[in-house]
Amino acid sequence: MGLNLATFIPPILYLVVIVGSMATFSSIYRKRKAQAAASMEPWFPPSLSRDVYLTLLHLPDTPNPPKIPDSVIRTALLRRATDVIQKAITIRQSKAPLQTLLQRGSVGDDTWTQFLQAEQEIDAEIKEVAEDAMALSTQNAQWAQFIFQTAAEMITNDRLRQKLEEQKLKSQEWSEWWSKKTEKVRSEFLASEGVEDLVQGTSVNPAIVLTSTVPTKAGHVSDEDGVLVEAEASSPLTPKESKSSKSTPVSTPSSTPAGSVRRKKGRK
Amino acid sequence: MDSFTLLPLTIDEASKSLTALPSASPIPDLASNLAELNALHRNLLQFDAAIPPPPGLINPKRSAQINKLRESGNAAFRKQTFGEAKKLYTLALDMCLTRPHWEQSGLVREEAAMIYSNRAQANIAMRNWAEGMCDAEMSCGLKPKDNVKAWYRRALCLKEMNKLEDAREILEMGSEWEAENAGKTDGDLRALLRDVLKAIEDKEKASA
Incomplete structure (x- = not known):
């Protein structure tokens, strides 16, 4: 019996050491990775329209809250939607070129991870905006169905007017x-x-x-x-x-x- | 991404406009951002629950007004009162360019291209070559295809200002865009191109 136990100790010890070292390695590795992700510079600067919108939603939690009409919140949401769409367009346009750059080695892996993270964030924000638009819809207007359409059109129009202004200067x-x-x-x-x-x-x-x-x-x-x-x-x-x-x-x-x-x- | 900056905001009860509270560390661009938001809010109040309709739905009143102004501009042009026509076109243009931004931008392009082209014609009639050139250029930029008249007017003004090389370039570009209409509507373009080429030749001869 005692002899039996003694023969079992080395393999068990071996297993413990292996599993233990792997666990430490993975925990350290993950921690580092999380740290790197957290310290990564965001792809886009912080969005003011998002802050404004979320502040409006959270104002009732503050002491002596002002009364915010829904129309103001809707406007803020629309402005947030235009910002998100703008970013989504940028992401979509830069994805293919960035991929080629990555394949050629002109761009580091961390830039690519950063980019993918930004893409995920934008996707999440689009979903969030759509949900909020749904919540703010009325019976007559299912806003979630066309808020992004409106937002995209507003961007196109803004650009068009900008172009026209430039042209006017040239004229x-x-x-x-x-x-x-x-x-x-x-x-x-x-x-x-x-x-x-x-x-x-x-x-x-x-x-x-x-x-x-x-x-x-x-x-x-x-x-x-x-x-x-x-x-x-x-x-x-x-x-x-x-x-x-x-x-x-x-x-x-x-x-x-x-x-x-x-x-x-x-x-x- | 689950955090946000709580901004020092408050609302003016009467005007329903948002303002930033004075704070120790003011956020850059916040004031201008809020101003834009308030302006948009005032514009959106015309709709039920402040939800702008999808871009396809256009306010027919404005379209009618623009059309009316343009038509009266055309009428003034036919009566040879070109200054009046130009004024009317300018008004129509203002109406068109101040269309709310949630409405289709394609419509603005279409309308503005037409009005610019008309105003170019009025300018040409008054021999304001530079202004005519600029209007026609706007028109071509907004709608390069199926816009033979604008291309023609632009080149004509350049020719009149003695910018022959530019006129030639514009004419060639124009016929490229109008390739589908070749032989149908681009006769003027070709005739003008012949004139311009001849003028260039003459000039070279004179300088040689």
């Missing part, structure tokens, strides 16, 4: 360039016609006339004259004039239109 450049050019041509025309006395004597005059008339109906007459004159004047005054009529003195936003259209084409 202003064009208008300024053109009015400067016509003004120049006009003053040269006046000079070549021998009205220098007038120009120099009352040097303010032509400028006032031009600036005040450019946007109105009278302005276009002067524009037309300018163009005609330029064509004629370019032969006698050749070197300087033809150069100036091309592009040198005033910077021309010449290649801008093509670029903008291509960008829009690509987005579509």
